[in-house]
Amino acid sequence: MSVxxxxxxxxxxxxxxxxxVGNVYGALFNYAFARKNNGTFILRIDDTDQKRxxxxxxxxxxxxxxxxxxxxxxxxxxGGQYGPYKPSEKIDKYQKIxxxxxxxGLAYEEDGAIKLKSPKKDFSWNDAIxxxxxxxxxxxxxxxxxxxxxFPVYHFNSVVDDIEMEITHVIRGEEHIxxxxxxxxxxEALKASPPVFAHFPTLRNSEHKKLxxxxxxxxxxxxxxxGYLPEALVNFLxxxxxxxxxxxxxxxxxxxxxxxxxxxxxxxxxxxxSKKLDWINxxxxxxxxxxEFIRHLKTHLSSDTNDEFLGxxxxxxxxxxxxxxxxxxLLKFFWEKPQVEKPLFENEQSTLHIASALETLRKVxxxxxxxxxxxLKKAIEEKGFKTGDFYMTMxxxxxxxxxxxxxxxSMEILGKEETLSRLETAERVxxxxxx
RNA sequence: GGCCCCAUCAUCUAGCGGUCCAGGAUACUGGGUUUUCAUCCCAGACACGCGGGUUCGAUUCCCGCUGGGGUCACCA
Numbered sequence: 001m002s003v004x005x006x007x008x009x010x011x012x013x014x015x016x017x018x019x020x021v022g023n024v025y026g027a028l029f030n031y032a033f034a035r036k037n038n039g040t041f042i043l044r045i046d047d048t049d050q051k052r053x054x055x056x057x058x059x060x061x062x063x064x065x066x067x068x069x070x071x072x073x074x075x076x077x078x079g080g081q082y083g084p085y086k087p088s089e090k091i092d093k094y095q096k097i098x099x100x101x102x103x104x105g106l107a108y109e110e111d112g113a114i115k116l117k118s119p120k121k122d123f124s125w126n127d128a129i130x131x132x133x134x135x136x137x138x139x140x141x142x143x144x145x146x147x148x149x150x151f152p153v154y155h156f157n158s159v160v161d162d163i164e165m166e167i168t169h170v171i172r173g174e175e176h177i178x179x180x181x182x183x184x185x186x187x188e189a190l191k192a193s194p195p196v197f198a199h200f201p202t203l204r205n206s207e208h209k210k211l212x213x214x215x216x217x218x219x220x221x222x223x224x225x226x227g228y229l230p231e232a233l234v235n236f237l238x239x240x241x242x243x244x245x246x247x248x249x250x251x252x253x254x255x256x257x258x259x260x261x262x263x264x265x266x267x268x269x270x271x272x273x274s275k276k277l278d279w280i281n282x283x284x285x286x287x288x289x290x291x292e293f294i295r296h297l298k299t300h301l302s303s304d305t306n307d308e309f310l311g312x313x314x315x316x317x318x319x320x321x322x323x324x325x326x327x328x329x330l331l332k333f334f335w336e337k338p339q340v341e342k343p344l345f346e347n348e349q350s351t352l353h354i355a356s357a358l359e360t361l362r363k364v365x366x367x368x369x370x371x372x373x374x375x376l377k378k379a380i381e382e383k384g385f386k387t388g389d390f391y392m393t394m395x396x397x398x399x400x401x402x403x404x405x406x407x408x409x410s411m412e413i414l415g416k417e418e419t420l421s422r423l424e425t426a427e428r429v430x431x432x433x434x435x
Numbered sequence: 436g437g438c439c440c441c442a443u444c445a446u447c448u449a450g451c452g453g454u455c456c457a458g459g460a461u462a463c464u465g466g467g468u469u470u471u472c473a474u475c476c477c478a479g480a481c482a483c484g485c486g487g488g489u490u491c492g493a494u495u496c497c498c499g500c501u502g503g504g505g506u507c508a509c510c511a
Contacts, residue, residue: 147509178506320476391470
């Protein structure tokens, strides 16, 4: 057994008021790396930008990650031996360290701020994902570490915190590659050995650009509201820049942890393709038990619905939606009478279909699915209708659209009275509306 | 523009010198099942950016080019 110090990784989102999918992506890699290696996963909320302070932002962060099932071992909410986990609570510490640097001649004051003197040398490190990376010395110039308002600049508090929290691996997006030389300079000025750096690729939009807050759907809540299941979103994100060793597409976060390694992380920036997300989500929806499905569905329907109704429609729509929010459109006609207009029924036979359905259904003694099925089947045969045409008319009459759940099942759920009523309305429209 | 990173189907990817006239998945197209749609099943089309090397042999290694991306703040 080696006596290597325990692996400690962290994510350091800033409290912007929403969880960025890119942050989730990075959290996943850190989380998996920590769990896989029996290490510690830390949440640090980078809140040094007082100007950008957003009310309730911390809660948004906690609830977002809780929804996803990603848990940290140390953090502002959890506590830990290395706190505080919010830089804003240790400003005096950064100030002291910055002044120490000045006293040592490694930094100096300018316009009320403190700047680190650039060590005139090349900077290179062995990136755990990308290998050797080198920046020429001309790239690292003197830079501000403590602003004139006394607050540390990101690079500074980040490095100080990483040192104090004994972070062993900094796993973050490639947009930080060019920040790394300056941070290494800081680690060295503070007489600490830099952690292992690993830069994973940045998620791109369909234009191949970094996901942008302005034009791309990056807010985690959007996905939750649209009816994506957290397991599906996580699964999808795992497949970007990383692939399962056995080329599996559907797997749990625990399996991800089990199979994870930085070596399998690709360097090229993947595109966030929601089509594939939809497919994965559909797979997860279909894997849900009916009870689970109902529980999720309830939060995505506008109408008050009872469990009996939900129990009946579940098998009708579970295979027909990819996102929970899609259910609403498919089910709306149950609680909302369709707009029935004559132009909808271009089929010559429509009038006959409706009359025949009315005649047949009125005579059905009970209202079981079997009775509806068999009586309608008999009527279709007797009248010589084309089955597909007949049922298309039923769809249009009862739901007002061509795409619906199975229509006989829908009639059963709608009830005899409502079904007949909608058929009668249609008959009236067909008879009296001018052509 | 300087610096840095990257480069296999439309997209996510497998591939770590011969096993690849390149495999899987999504999307797409066609077909089957089916009262619509969907699910499911089957089939099909689609890629190693270009040019030099190295090698008996390059998708795989090296260099250049091209292309894409990121970053250049008293933002994080």
